[in-house]
Structures are given as C-alpha cells and as structure tokens.
Amino acid sequence: MTTTADLPVVVIGAGPAGLAAAAHLVERGIEPMVLEAGDAAGATVREWSHVRLFSTWGEIVDPAAEKLLAPTGWTKPDAATYPAGGDWAGLYLQPLADVLGDRVRTSARVTGVSRTGRDRIVDADRETQPFVVHFTTADGGEERVFARAVIDASGTWTTPSPAGASGLPALGEKTAADRITYRVPDLKGPAVRDRYAGKRTAVIGSGASAFTALATLADLAQEEPGTHAVWILRRGISGSTFGGGTADQLPARGALGLAAKAAVDNGHADAVTGFRTEAIERDTDGRLILTGEDGRRLDPVDEAIVLTGFRPDLSFLSEIRLGLDERLQAPTELAPLIDPNQHSCGTVYPHGHRELSHPEPGIYLVGMKSYGRAPTFLAMTGYEQVRSIVAAIAGDLEAADKVELTLPETGVCGGAGLFDAPATDQADTGRCCAAPAPALVQIGVGTPPAGRGRRGNPVVRQLLLT
Template sequence: MKNIEFKPVESCCEPTLMEKQISLQDPVHQGELSHLPVAIIGAGPIGLAAAAHLIEAGQSFIIFEAGSKVGENISKWGHVRLFSPWQYNLDKAAERLLTKNGWIAPSPDELPTGHELRDQYLRPLAELPEINSDLHLNTRVVGTSRKNTDKMKTPGREQQPFVIYVEEKGKAKQYEARAIIDASGTWGKANPVLSSGVLTSQEQSLHKQIFYGIPDVLEADQVRYTGKHIAVVGGGHSALNTLLDLAKLQETNAHTKLTWIMRRDQVEEAYGGKANDQLEARGELGSRMHELVDSGKVSVVTPFHIQELKQDGERITIRGEQLGESRELQHMDEIIVNAGSRPDFSFLGELRLSIDQATESVETLAPLIDPNVHSCGTVRPHGEKELRHTEPGLYIVGMKSYGRAPTFLMATGYEQVRSVVAFLAGDLEAAAKVELDLPETGVCSVSRPQAKQVQATGDCNSSCSNEG
C-alpha cells in the first residue's frame, strides 16, 4: 500500500489561462452568499460523504436525490460483491458521525455486496438527524444556473447564487446555493454497444434482448439467460463479473453458450494484475477468468469492433470488423453490455464547465486517467484544485469527475470531497494537502511479445477476440 502526499507537477511551460484562473480562485464561503447552503446532487456514497464533511466543518447543505431512497443506483447492482473491502468503502468523516451515534463498523477486511454497502452503511448514515433533515428524496435536478445570469453573462456572475431547478415529488421547485457538489455519478447512462459510441435506432429496437450492467443471472434473471447464447461485450471488471456468474449458470445447463466480445488487442490485457494486485478479490477476477477461457467454456472474440446489430428472427446478428476484415457473430439470444458509462451534463448546461473533450472528465484530471496514455489503474491523489471548473463554486466529484474513464475507486471520491469541503470552509491548507492510501493494481500493460507467446501456446481458442 502507498500513502502519497500530492505535490504539484512541475511544468516547463507558461501557465495556461485555466491554471491562472485556478491560482486566483478564492473560497466561496464569504460575502453575501455565506448564508446559503452547499447543494449536493446525489445521495450515494460520495454525496453522503460530502454531507458528513460539511457537518464536521459547520457548513449548511442540502442534498437532492432522484431516487426514492439513498443509494438507489447501488440497488440495481446490489447482488454484486465489491472487490474492495470495507476499509476502502467507508468515508472517515461519515464513519466518525456514525460511531458517535452507536454504529458498529463492519470488519474492515470483509468484502460487501452492493446491498450490504447500502443497508449497513448508507442508510444508517442518511438516517442521522443531521443529514436526514436536509435530504430531499424523489427530487430530480433538471437545471442549474446563476441567478438571473445565463452562461453568456460574465460580469459579476460569481457574486450571484446558484439556482437549482428540481422536480420534487412531481412539483417544480427552485433552490439557491452558494456552491454545487455534483456527485450524481454516471449510472443510467451506459455506453452503447457499437464501437463508435453511437446509440442507433437498431440497438434501441432490440432493448428487450440487451441488458446494460451486471444482471442477477443466478437469481432474479436466471430464467432469462438459462440455455441461451449470450454475448458479453466489454473488457473490464464488470464484464469479468458477468461472465463468471454466467459460467456458474452454465454448470447447471450445458446449453448455455457464452461469447466474450472485446476491442482489446489481446485477451490477456483483460486479466489485470492477477496475483500481483494488492486487492486480492480484484486480482482473483482475472485469474478465474483466465482459467475459464483456457477451459473453452467461453468463446473469446478480440479485437472485434461492433458496427451493427441486426434482428435475425428471434435472435441477433452482430456485425463488425476483426483485424481489418468484416465478420458476423450470429444467433445471439441476449447481449449484455459492460462497455462503461458516460456522464450526463444536461442539467449543468447553463454553467461554465471545464471538461476534457476525449474523456469527458474534469479537464485537469484527464492526463491522470486517460486510458489512451495511462494504462495503470492507480491514479495519484488529487483534490479541490484539480476539480475546479471555470465556474467558481462548482465541483463534479466521484465517478462523474472521471467522465468515461474506468479507474475510479470510492476512496478516491472520499478524498475529493474532503478536499473540496475544506476549501469551501476556508481551510486552504487542508484543501491542498491531499493524501490517499490506494492499493496497487499490479499491472500497467501486457507486453506485446508476452501476449503473442501466450496466444501461440493455445491460451485462446480459434476465435480469440475482445472489447474493452
């Protein structure tokens, strides 16, 4: 494990306009806006952690949650067991608040499921009077702006409060805030199946046979997938989880057929650090998947770029390109898409965002997390300074701050909000001192010679291919 203190990266160049804006930005807790609360969008782990830190800092807040309960999105993958133990899933300020109220923390080394994370941690946290009194459930944020000021107007905009437009239990309402912490995540905006990233009408018309996420194939969704030919699209941990569950289903019904589709050059790239990963459960996913592929229970197709889906009677044909040649994968009954997700900026449209064009992450995070240039899964600590936008007082945190990049861990989000809240409370020293204890992934990339050697010795079957 590494405990790293953030130090600014030296640059050979003159500071950019954005860097000058960052260096000049002051805390937004002073002046005429100081009586207003900080608005938190989303009551998941990161949003509730922000509330806990604001309570400790003596700052007022209001939380907007679109769901009917906290951790609503987690409920949709509640059957999945996390590969990070409790010690990485608890925010320190939240833990202190809970402990003061008699809460007993779970064993730090145990691996919770999503349901356990919600029921044993998030719900007790949200039920604390200090949080519950300012928590608005069934409240969807539909727009944000500066008061009487659209995106075009510059003079004096930072002196105007934020206005948050919501639909609360079916009624339109407006709230004012001095700052916004957007912790709404990316769940619910899954990437489409096509490699181009475009959602087509053909894909939409097949929605009854396409699932985005990790279905509960061993219980609630067992009938849907038993005895079917299933294509799993994706090369990350979600795809591995999905395939391992489907393999258990396959053991009870030999007619269940699994095809794994990725864009990765080699299947070995999806296995991760295996035994070298400091998160044992994360490493074990890759090791178990390697064994499953070796056994021939999963047909791997990689590198394969999906270009079109076509209805073929009651089944689906997947058309794409592999190594420069057209190819069709026929007779699929179901498609499970684990190709990641993307952020929703629609309700932030009248605010001035600093978003990287490629990753759709916060702009200053992009060089740290862009998978095109950063192959390791461990990201160096970052805080309030890196999370700033051109709009003072606006912060996008948690998974949404990473945009389309896939390397986010909850512990990263907890440190983000600790730093942001310290800044909003005027503690600039605490905001700048960013420390984070994260486990190493044990891998940065698979060397091409090694991958080719493994493939030559029969590690993949004849239709070896994959999507990332």
C-alpha cells in the same frame, strides 16, 4: 438579508461520494442539502445489490461519515470483509442518510443548475451570485433552491455506453433492446435466470463488469447445460486482459479476472477479439446477429450483455461554465492523470479541489462523474476528493491543498492510448502499450490465451461498483 455564505451547499446524489461530502460539510459547520433522484439513499448502488465489491469495508467507509455515525451506536462491519452492493447501501449509506435527516431529499431529480439571474453568457457580477438549482419532486412538481456551492456527485450509472464501437448505438441496437441489458444480471432471480439459462449470450466489454458477467454465466453453465457466453472484445487477448491476477494488491479484483479467465479456459465462453460492433439485427427466430466494422457476422445469440462503460450526464449543467477534457469529459486538470491516451504505468497522483475546479468557481464534479468516461474509479479517491473540496469551501486552503491518498498497486498497466487494441509485452518494446493488429481467436478447454501483455498499474481504473 441572506448572504451567499448563509446558503447551503447543494450536493447532487446521495451515493457514497455525495453522502461523504455531506458528512464533511456537517463536520465543518456548513449546511448541506442533498438532492437524490432515487427514492432512497444509494439508489444506484441498490440496483447492483447482488454484485460483490472487490474493496473491503475498511476501504469504503469515509472517516467523516464514520464520526457522524458513531454517536448513533452504528458499528462498522469487519474491515477485512467484502460487502455486496446491497450491504453497502443497507448497512452504511442508509444509516448515514438517516443521520443526516431532512438534509437529504429523495425523489428530487435535478433538472438544471445556473447562477441566479445569469445564464452562461453573462459575465457581469457572475461570481457574486448564488447558484440556483432546479429539481422535480415525486409528485411531478418543480422546486428550486439557492446554494453557495454545488457538488455534483450524481455518478454515471444512469448513462451506460452503447455496444456500438463509434460511441453511438450500433445500427439496430435500440430496436433489439428487449434482448439487451447494460447491467450485470442478477441470476438469483428466477425470471432473470430463465432469461440466460441454456442460452447463448454475448458479453461485450473488457472491464471488471464483463469479468463478473462471464464468471456468473460460467457458474450458471455448470448447472444449466447449453448455457454459453461469447465474449466480444475490441482489442486482442494479452497478458493484461484478465487484470493483475495474483499481483493485484486488491486480491478480490485479481480473483475476479482469474474467474473470467477460467470461464474461457474451461470452455464456458469463446472470445472474439478485434471486433468493433457496427450493427445488430435479428434472424428469423428473433435472435441477435452482431456485425463488426470489418464485415464479420457472428453466429446468432439469444441475449446480449453490453458492459462498455459509462459516461457523464451533463445535460442539467448546460448553463454552467465547465472546463472539461475533450476526450474524457473529466475536469481539465484531472484528465491527464487518468486519460488512457496519456496515462501509462503508475498510480493516479493524489488530487483535490484544484484539479477538480472549473472556470465557474464553486461547482465541482466528484466521484465517478469526475472521471467522465474513464472507465473505473476507487471509492477512496472520491472520499479524498470531497474532503479537499469541502475544506476549500470552508476557506481552509491549507487542509484543502494537503491531499494525501495511497492507492494499492496492481502490477498491471491499464494501458495508454489505444486501450481497445492488443498490446505487446513491455519487455519486448521497452514501453507500455504498443498495439499490433487485432485477431480473431476461439478459446476452448485447455487452450491458453493468445498473445502477450503489457505490464504496469491500472489502479486508477478500479470499479467503484464491482
């Protein structure tokens, strides 16, 4: 008879965290089965192949994965260089998936996870039952697999947040979908370039993806007259708006914020602050008019790039007993470490299987998905998460509990509490994150950003993607 211990560990998602989990499982002598919804490993990473990471190769290769790749003759790229998403997928994720072989199944979309013979209501013998994972295949068929544990590394890329400040799509947002994108556009493609060249584009968001879009549109503006961005922020301009700058120990991340600042200072973008989008409508020419909750109506734009973050897809986990924070939808024990309502200046405490556990033993959300709605994530964090979890699954609690992770400092506070409101300087208030009323500003050539900023450390919110 097959026992639960003889079953594989199912890993959902063949991205960086999922493939790293598989590598650690193999290293421990545990058989993984990786189910990837896309048609290739790193499918979501390939969707932003044009975006350059601000982490170096030395920070985005998992140690167990590197050991697994070494016998194949794989050579790690220069550790000090910065890859684009396409490089990460092609030079690392795909070779890793190739080594794992038929342990990785692509075009396998997970539709449900449960305990065998037990829905979420039933208590009797629940923990002795293996997990059952249902998934669809490329030909439309349905299959299932039984597992001793499940590691969900499916990320959040497929569920971007809307433009609406309420967390729901703004009125008219869905009908305006033909002029809205929720990704950083690749302006190297002729069709995409034509979509934005010489046009007025709203960029909604305040993170690294928004910085990337602003910098990219600024470059296009120098080649295509008439190209202009309208940067829409829910908070005000402050010293922390553009990130850590030269104080950031991830130099490429600091440079990205400075590039966005240059786009504003050089007149390629205007900033509209304290603006919470409530509605999107069309004018007689089909252009988009954004209306805020305070009644302000902005001048028409041709396109909108909505970069307001992501959220986890929990639909296929409805029969599993998860312990999630009510705000972030992150594991309950992890949430206080990353929640902007509580987290102030400082780094994320190293965490592993205990912080990532749920009332349902044996299931873990890892990588970007473990952060729920917290906006950003560091690849190194995901690798340490899966190392600890796999050690726990293997029964090596000493190794599982020895969680060690050193994250780079930035010198800027990510902001507790009202992260979408402006802030006064820490020196003025004696603490982070005080929030005066929002203001509308138009920033042109030579005009410095208005307001002053809080300071501290937003290292917990580094984008895995950009």
